[in-house]
Amino acid sequence: MGFSTRVFLLTYLFLLGTISPSFYSHQTLFQLELCTDLEYQTVQDSIVKKINEHPNAGWQASMNPRFSNFTVGEFKRLLGVKPTPDRELRQTPTIIHSPSLKLPDQFDARTAWSQCSSIGRILDQGHCGSCWAFGAVESLSDRFCIHFGMNISLSVNDLLACCGFLCGGGCNGGYPIYAWRYLMHHGVVTEECDPYFDDIGCSHPGCEPAYPTPKCVRKCVNGNQMWRASKHYSLSAYRVDSNPHNIMAEVYKNGPVEVSFSVYEDFAHYKSGVYKHIIGAMLGGHAVKLIGWGTTDDGEDYWLMANQWNRSWGDDGYFMIRRGTNECGIERGVVAGLPSSKNTAREFADDGAYLSV
Template sequence: MINFILNAAFIYGFFNGVKSENNYGSRAIQIADHINNLNTTWKATSTPNFQSWDYDLIKRLMGVKLNATKSKLYNMKVQYHDQDKINLPEEFDSRKQWPHCPTLQEVRDQGACGSCWAFGAVEAISDRICISTNGALNAHISAEDLLACCDGCAVVGLGCEGGHIDDAWNYYQSNGLVTGGQYGSNQGCLPYEIQHCDHQTTGIYKPCGKIVETPKCRTQCERSYNVTYKDDKHFAKKVYEVDSNPKQIQSEIMQYGPVEAALSVYEDFLQYKSGVYKHKTGNSLGGHAVKIIGWGVEDSTPYWLAVNSWNADWGEKGFFKILRGENECGIEKMIYAGFPNTERQMASKNHNSLIMKRNKIADPETNNQNQKGEIQNDKFIRLSFKNYIEDFFKKLLENNFA
């Protein structure tokens, strides 16, 4: 009987020992305590994140393969800015610069999928569409479309197992991307079908569990959406890599909006809560993609202001700051962006507005009047659609919108 108990205890201890080696939970507590006892620039959460996660699962969540060869299909050009013509402020926040763009305030959730490479891209693209049109167009670009349909982006053919961020931007230019909201939103053409989950501690969502399968590529919009998949496509005029000089990155963000960046994630990054992150302890877990929206200085420490895709429970409500100017964790090495091509959507939008305006004035039941003088004096109504479009594009050229 004694031998049976001893053998059972040995087996129990052996298997639990194996589990503890792969489980991040005990390390999470140690790392959080260690960071909070240091005199450093950031604080770890008081309730350690990812306690129930195994290392294997965490590594698969990091969807950027930093050591993988870049695509040979495209020759991505590097964008440079004339620094003599640009006066960079000490602080800049895209949310404050363009408050009329709602996607700048948003924190998305990639769920149990290594799709960060897709999220960083579509988040920046959504912002730039709004910024480039001064708020006239607001398009929530679909992570689902990029994740599921860009075969060339995926590292091993499956987007949830990771992807290349340069290929994501090239796909945006060559194939276009439709709209789509977050999980359960029923927004846009193709909403994200992978549900939110708790990346951190027990919260309002279910635990993430294992990495899910990549969704199948769909080329038909949701039935409730009244635009076809083809007509909902948004394209880029130009996509490019941004030079890794911090001032070049700043110039790009200040003029055109957020960019996508890749960084190496270490164990301590998972425990980030506030302050300016610097890697202090722990092993590398893989490459991750985020969106950079600005910069600043906190207690004499320069930082980048960035957005993660682990929902708003992580970090500073989904946002975080990381050391700027020293390529911390490689964050200044791989920066990608592009110029949106919005002419087709703007033309359609203005055409629809013209029709609505005409119908409103012409309908006596709606207006309870038939004032010929008002219609004759309304220059907007008297423009034919053809002349209106010509005038629209002429103004675009004059303002260097192209």
């Protein structure tokens, strides 16, 4: 709903005697606008029409069933990436790969490491703004398989519930780089030990009410498993330099990474093709897993992403986004870490990349 429409609504209510003249204070007008904005539907026919009729969109939109009953306010709760303070970014090691490394034009981690079932899984964060935790734990799970041959599924719930204020606000959002630091210092148990708290997913209309952050119990649901013995760690926590070559090299050598980007209204309508922002306001930050790259037949370079909004959203849960232009800030928010041999029997070999601070 536009500003002029909201003003018309206010005027209409005033003429009916529903509101008094004092209601027109700047603060109250702003509050009403904010409330109205949060209550309108996330997916709209008008946005689908504009995208699909746009000559240069490069992607297709649909009335996505995943968010058919969502208001904007409900949708924004899933966008759980908080902006990392600049000082913290400057203090975080940044990995840079050799520019001489030859990389393929197309790469898909699902086929490169077909033995790793975790890479192709599409999960569901349900009612919680836990994307920051999903991106980290999913990537680390993949890397344990790639480097150690361990097909394991690690616990998002451990990170979400037990990192506390150090990572942010749990279901109210967090910081991806702090998530990786938790994985380095405290590790996470397996999904079998501590399954994700929201086992309903998004099966009922509107996915409401939003769920609070689960409590940290530090006890496996199976009494035969020990919490500490189930822990798996990251050896490191670092950023990846925003040059696309460095991002591709990191994925090619070490496996999927966690990326953050700004989500606009049109992204909720994504169905297929190479996404780039066309229309709508910015709603928040989101984290996903980057698993590959390529170029379309039309010459559009893209990143291949695995989302955690279940398979009813997007292209069976996946999406492509424009590569090489920092679309929606996606090339600036790449973080990762290497799997640690702690609590495992195998040692990890140096991969030859170097870090800068």
